[in-house]
Amino acid sequence: MSALLELRGLGVRYSGAATAALEGVDLALAAGERLAVIGESGSGKSTLARAIAGLLPRTARLHGTITWPGLDHPARNGRDIGFVFQDPGSSLDPVMALGDQVAEVAHANLDMGWRAARRLAVELLDRVKLPEPAALARAYAHQLSGGQKQRVAIAAAIVARPKLLIADEATSALDTIVQAEIVALIRALVTEDGMALIFVSHDIGLAANLADRIAVFRHGRMVEQATTAALVARPRTDYSRALLVAHLGLEA
Template sequence: MTVLLSIRELAVAYRRDGVEVAALKGVSLEVHAGERLAVIGESGSGKSTLALAVAGLLAGSTKVGGTIEWLLPASHPHLGRDIGFVFQDPSSSLDPVMPVGKQIAEVARTHLNLSWRDSYAKAKTLLERVRLPNPDATVRAYPHRLSGGQKQRVAIAAAIAAGPKLLIADEATSALDTIVQAEIVALIRRLVAEDGMTLLFISHDIALAATLADRIAVLRRGELVELGETRQIIDAPGHAYTRALLDAHLGLDATPLLERQGTPA
C-alpha cells in the first residue's frame, strides 16, 4: 500500500497561563492512501491536536517537534486544496452572513482557479452530492435557515469542494443526535469512496469509529497506545486501556447496570 503521510515523533506543547502543557508526546504513525483511519481517545488524549497538526492549523505559538512528511505529489499540501477539514460545530465553521452556496463556491474558486460562474455550478453539484434538498434554493440560503445536520452537510461540501486527497473529520458528528449522526457517517463513507479520498476520522466513540474505519489508532494522554486493523482492535485489543474503553461502551446488548449484582467500586 502507498503511504500518504508519515508522522514521526510528533510532539506538540501549548502554553497555558505561562505553563507548557504537552498535548502530544512523540506520536509516530503512517496514514495509508485511500484508507479510513480513525483516531480515538478521551478528552486530553491529543486526538484533535493531531488532526490540527496534520492540517497545519496549530497556532503559531505552539511548540512542535518531530515531522509530518507528505508523500503526495505536492510536498507542501494546502488546507482546502489537498486537505479538507470538517469541525465539530458547523455553526462556527460556516460564515453566518454568507449564503452557503457562496461559501462552497469560494473554496472551488480559490483552489481550482474557476470562474465564479463555474464555482457556483460546482457548489450546486456539491449540494446535490451531500443530499441537501432543493440545491437551487439552498445555494442562496444562509446557514441559520438550516438544521444542524444540514449545516454539517454544507461544511462537508465546502471541505471536499477542491477535491482534497485527505478529509479530516474532527468529532464531526458528536454535536448531532443519533439519527443525524448515522446519516452524516453514511454520507462521509459514500463521499470518501466516490472520490477515493483518505479519511482521518477523529472521535471519542470507539463503537462509532468501528462502523467506519479500516484501522483504529488509540490515543491516551498524548501517546499512541495502540494502532491496528479495526477487527483486531475490537476483538483482540493489545492494550489494557483499549480493553477498558471497549468495556465502558454501553451498547444495546450489554447487561444494564441496573441489573448487575453488587456495588461496584
C-alpha cells in the same frame, strides 16, 4: 499501498502548558485508507488533526516531522486536505449565503470564476444529499438544522477532491440518528473519490463502523493502533478495552 502521510516523533506543546498536548507520535496513512483516531477529551486527538492540517494556533510549538510521500509538494489546505470541524455552526459564516461559502473554496483553490464556482457549489450541495440544492445555496446557516449545516461543511471540504479528508469530531454535536447519517455520507464520499480519511472521535462505536484502522490516544500519546477488527476483538490495553465497554457495551 503507498504512504500518503508519515508522522515521525510528532509532538505539540502549547505555550504555558505544564505538559505536552502530543508526544512521540509515529504514524503512517496510506492513500485511500480510513483511519479513526479515538480517545477521551484532552487525549490529543484534535491536536493531532490540526497539526497535520497546519491549523495549530500560534501558541503551539511543534517538533518531529510531518511528510507527504504521496504528494510531490507540501500538502495544501483546501486543495490536498479537506477539514470538517466539530461545530458547523461556528465554521460557517452566518452572513454569507451557503452556496457562496462553498463556491469561495472552489474560487480560491481551483482557479474558477465565480459563475462556475457557484454552479459547482449547487452540484456539491446535491451530492451531500441536501434537498433543493439550488434554493438552499441562497439560504443562510441559521435556517438549517445541525445535520444540514454539517453537510454544507462537508461539501466545502470536498470541493477540490482532496487526497485526505479530516473529520474532527464532526458528529459529536449531532443526535444519534443524524450521526449515523453523517458517517454513512462520509463513508460514501471517501469511497467514491478515493480519499484517505482521518476520523477523530471519542466514540469507538462510530469509528468501528467507518475505519479500516484505529489509533487510540491517551494523555497525548498513541497507546495502541490496530486494524479495526483486531482492536475490537483483542484490545491490547486496558484503556482501549474500557472504551469498548463504554461505547459498544462489550463485557470487560
